[in-house]
Amino acid sequence: MVNKFTVEGFESFIEKAEALKSTGKPTYVLFSGSKDPATGKSWCPDCVVADPVINNVLDKLESEDVNFLYVSVGPRTFWKDQSNPFRTDLRTKLKSVPTLFKYGSSKRLEERQCSNPNLVEMLFED
């Protein structure tokens, strides 16, 4: 069973991620550009492409007991600020959105890698 959660902003991310980590289940986090409320689409085109790919893999995972946390990093202007905490904090050190990683590990996929189902599957494999 994949437990899905959604948060917005760095503080809520850390809070939620730490809580999920304490469940002892593997926690996967997807960082995306926030969606425009009017269109429902992220400002980041790679995120738009990656979303359905990742969801597809998640759907196939139904039997696995994992946490999946969807994090909206904020609007484009916030993300482009090189000093935003997603980029600077040692726990995230993001270079790009989308980034998909296994929380607390070195395993991460960035940008177009997130829309390669092969790679996304591999991330969830172990």
Next chain:
Amino acid sequence: MVIISSIKNPKTISLLFRYFRNVRYSTNVSSFSTKSITPSVLLPNCCRNFPRYDPLVNYSLKNIVRSSSYCCNLRNCAKTHEIQASRTYKSTMPPTFLQKSPQEIVERCISENKVFIFSKSFCPFCFKVKAIFRSERIGFDALELDLIENGAEIQEALFAKSGQKTVPNVYINGEHVGGSDKVQELHSKGELITLLNPKTHSYDYDYIVIGGGSGGLASSKEAARLGAKVAVCDFVKPTPIGTTWGLGGTCVNVGCIPKKLMHQAAILGHDLKDSREFGWSTPEKPEHNWNTMVEGIQNHIGSLNWGYRVALRDKKIDYLNAFATFVDEHTIKTVDKKGKEKTLTSNNFLIAVGGRPRYPDIPGAKEFGITSDDIFSLPYSPGKTLLVGASYISLECAGFLHGLGYDVTVMVRSILLRGFDRQMSEKIGEIMEQMGVKFLRETIPTSVERIEEGQPGKLKVTAKTRSGGQVVDEYNTVVFAIGRDPFISELGLENIGVQLAKSGKIVVDKREVSSVSNVYAVGDVIDGGLELTPVAIQAGKLLARRLYGNGKELMDYVNVPTTVFTAIEYGCCGLSEEAAVEKFGEANIDVYHSNFWPLEFTVAHRPENDCYAKLVVLRKEGEEFVIGFHYLGPNAGEVTQGFSIALKLNATKSDFDNLVGIHPTCAEVFTTLTITKRSGKDVASQGC
């Protein structure tokens, strides 16, 4: 413009090239009259021989030619040759070949070469097509129709055969492909590579690589890029104390990478001491936390392991975390850690399983000792440490452990750094000793006992000296670094009859083929190779290009630069002083040398004469060829990497002298070496 009509000796041509390399090359090739040059000399020889100038061959041609446009062409060929993309046709053919009938020439060019381009040397479309093959690093052969007398007839014959009148006219695997547009189209669709490697067998894979280290990964990725169906089997057998690691092999997990990072940790400690002299208020005794360092390093390694898996998956290479054993020469059986077995077949195999540290056959070695396989992920601070062995691994570990503040002893059976330059090796030992590393010379351990449990515990080491004495001491950690053995005993090589050398390593020829024709080997497992990651990478890539990219280039094991990251770093390239003297005789060898005092050392009051530079030169025909480069000092890897290209290009001492230094640097010492050992003059550093 100069006429060279009678030079047929290929070595002469490489000499000419050498002679002209200080001349500005004219790029105006149009003024170049091909008729004045015997075609058989023009292309093939220069391509075949550039740039291997052999200092041992007698050359006396210095004053023959005085212009450079011929060399301009040579130079183009040289570039071509260097990336192994093109040989001209005749380089593999007897000179009489071009006297055959045009039809026969065409037929043979096509049938005897995997990729063949009928071309004209001035044709921009031909350039374009060649550039495509080069960019894909696919080897090709070409015949420049404008540079041979019967070019027009050959072009006619080609038209009759292919229905194509123009050049370039490309053939792959004997099939007519077409001209520039067609090649570009195939290239943009990614189909050029498919034409190159048509399926000719029914095995599961074209290429199975056993061993996911530097050599294996590089070769697998290059083969996959060239269209081969590839699998990589990698399985790390845990060390006696249970250490294991991810994909990437020794270098990434338990070698170069963690070693250099721990070395950096030690350098930072040293710099912190220096920093006080430069005005920083750093504590007099900065504290180091072993676990923080290990965690940082292991996190980085984790991301590299993951990166390799991503790269393999991305390139559609199957990765099996399983141990492979040969069943027959086209079949392996793999077993994963859950015991699940699989049988896979492949046309070709690459063995790139590397080596593992050797343990001495003494009581307690495997139970209580560790090796470089364990030290970089050791979950506790090692404490007082004994390193057994005088290999570079031993001395590097001793260097960083001492730099991190541990009490370190090195136990040496005979000499330090066997195989390296003696003077440099001994100097490293002296300097490390001055720094506070203890050396037990001519001593070997006889037993290790545990006298206290713990992390670290306490071990009693008994050793004997050569003179028969006994040495007993207590340590928290004992690291064995007495050598490495190829990790092939369980590969089932006996099932297919792969021949092993006395060293236990795999015998390969210069094409890295073992005694079984479809089984190749690169890296630390090959007999007579160099145990260096970049060598394995290069060999693995070139092998893949030869197998799947019509490549011809062989791995060049000469003048490979390397660096030992001891407390004082040592970089070298070419021959040691001893090897040079042995090979060429003492009378023909000179050694230029000097101590130097890096500027950074002055304010910090570091020793004046620790750093040292020497060039070993061969005196020949009034020139001094630099055949050995040795540097002891900071940033040795960076310095040596740059200078090694000079040795590759057969630089002379006067080339070094003509080079302008960068001031203030350590490397600039090589531009001002004037004192030879023969002169007996003092080279101690005098300061600025």
